[in-house]
Amino acid sequence: MQVTVLSHPIQRMQTVPKRHSLFDIAIPFMSRTAGFGLAALLVMAISVSANSQLANVQEWVRLSPKTHPSSRFGMLTAFEASNRTVVLYGGLNANDQLSDTWVWNGKNWTQQHPKNNPGPASQQGGMACEEAEGKVVLVKPAADDKMATWVWDGENWTQEHPKNSPPVRLGAAMAYNAINGTVVMFGGFDSHGNLSETWLWNGTNWTEEHPQDSPPARYFHAMASDGSNAVILFGGQGKDQEELSDTWVWNGDNWLEKHPKDRPSARVFSAMAFDPRLGVAVLFGGEDYSNTVVGDTWLWDGTNWTKGPSADSPSPRLYSSLAYNAGTDDLVLFGGEGNNGLSGLSDTWTWPQYAAMPIDATDTDSATQEE
Numbered sequence: 001m002q003v004t005v006l007s008h009p010i011q012r013m014q015t016v017p018k019r020h021s022l023f024d025i026a027i028p029f030m031s032r033t034a035g036f037g038l039a040a041l042l043v044m045a046i047s048v049s050a051n052s053q054l055a056n057v058q059e060w061v062r063l064s065p066k067t068h069p070s071s072r073f074g075m076l077t078a079f080e081a082s083n084r085t086v087v088l089y090g091g092l093n094a095n096d097q098l099s100d101t102w103v104w105n106g107k108n109w110t111q112q113h114p115k116n117n118p119g120p121a122s123q124q125g126g127m128a129c130e131e132a133e134g135k136v137v138l139v140k141p142a143a144d145d146k147m148a149t150w151v152w153d154g155e156n157w158t159q160e161h162p163k164n165s166p167p168v169r170l171g172a173a174m175a176y177n178a179i180n181g182t183v184v185m186f187g188g189f190d191s192h193g194n195l196s197e198t199w200l201w202n203g204t205n206w207t208e209e210h211p212q213d214s215p216p217a218r219y220f221h222a223m224a225s226d227g228s229n230a231v232i233l234f235g236g237q238g239k240d241q242e243e244l245s246d247t248w249v250w251n252g253d254n255w256l257e258k259h260p261k262d263r264p265s266a267r268v269f270s271a272m273a274f275d276p277r278l279g280v281a282v283l284f285g286g287e288d289y290s291n292t293v294v295g296d297t298w299l300w301d302g303t304n305w306t307k308g309p310s311a312d313s314p315s316p317r318l319y320s321s322l323a324y325n326a327g328t329d330d331l332v333l334f335g336g337e338g339n340n341g342l343s344g345l346s347d348t349w350t351w352p353q354y355a356a357m358p359i360d361a362t363d364t365d366s367a368t369q370e371e
Helices: 021-032 036-040
Strands: 052-055 061-063 076-080 085-092 097-104 109-112 126-130 135-141 147-152 157-160 173-177 182-186 198-201 206-209 222-225 231-237 243-250 255-258 271-275 280-288 293-300 305-307 321-325 330-336 345-351 357-360
Touching: 076 135, 076 321, 085 321, 085 330, 126 173, 126 182, 173 222, 173 231, 222 280, 231 280, 271 330, 280 330
Parallel strands: 076 126, 222 271, 271 321
Antiparallel strands: 052 357, 061 345, 076 085, 085 097, 097 109, 126 135, 135 147, 147 157, 173 182, 182 198, 198 206, 222 231, 231 243, 243 255, 271 280, 280 293, 293 305, 321 330, 330 345
C-alpha cells in the first residue's frame, strides 16, 4: 500500500526498519538534510490513621463524549491554563498528516478554528505546557532545517521566531520543568542518526544545554514531570534500534540515571503524564522489545515503578496521547494505533476517575489493596 501525505509519496528511511507509520509519514523532510498546568497542580494530602491504609481504587474509565476527534495516532496533547483545558493537535491517519485543534473540557471534545495554524504535525515534533505564560508550546520540523516553534494561547496559534532553534529532528520528547520554568526537549532522530541533545525553551528562545551526564541517544521515548519539580524520561528507541528500559531524571542542571527495583519492559512509543493526586507519573502502552503492542499501566513514584491496574484498561496501543487536566483533576488518554493498524483509534479514557481513599486496615470487609 502506498500512502500519500500532502501529495508527497512516503519513503521509508532505510536505517530505521520499523513498520510504524510515523516514520513512513514523517521522513520526507529528512531528504533535504545532508503546564502552567503542572506547577499549579495540587498534590492531595490524605490523612490516614495508624490502623488505616490507602485503597488503590484508581482505574481506567472509558468515556463517551458527544463529539471527539476523528480516528488517529501520533497526536500531540498538553494542558492549557488559559481555559483550563487539554489541547490536542494533529496526528496521523491512514492517508494524512492532520492539522486540526481540539480542546477537552473534561466532558466533551470541541474543535477549534483558530485564525493561524501550524500546519500538519504529529509526534515527529512535540508539545508541552508552558507554565510561565500559561500557554502551550508546539515544535515541528520546518523547511529551513530548524524546528519551528508555535504557541497556543487558548484562542489562536502564533509562530515564534527565536534567535536559536534546535536543528530539525523527529521523535524528540518534551515536558515542563518547574525548577527553572522551562520546557525541556530531549533526543530525537535526524538524518545522521539518534540524538542525545538537551534543549530548553524559556518562553522566548531555545538554548542547548551541555550537562555532565545525559541519557544515551534515543527517539520516541516518554517524558513527563515527576512531581518533584523535575522531569522523568523512560525508554525509547536506542542507537542500535533496540528498545530501552532505563529511567532518567532531569533536575534542572543535569540528567541522573535511576536504578529502580522494578520497571516496565523495554518499549517505545509510550504515553506518559503526571498525576498530582497520587504523586506519580503514569506510563501507558507502547511497543515492547518483541514488537508486541502492549496495554499495561505503570506508576513512577520518584523511586520505583509499580504496575497499575489491568482490569478495564484501554486496549493495547502505541502513539496514543496522555495529558493531565487540572480543570477536572484527572488524566485523559485519546486514540493511538492499535491492532487495527493505520486506521487509528478515537476512544477517550480518563485515569484515575477517583482519588485514593483511606480504608481501615482492620475492616475485614474492605477491598484488598493492590500490590
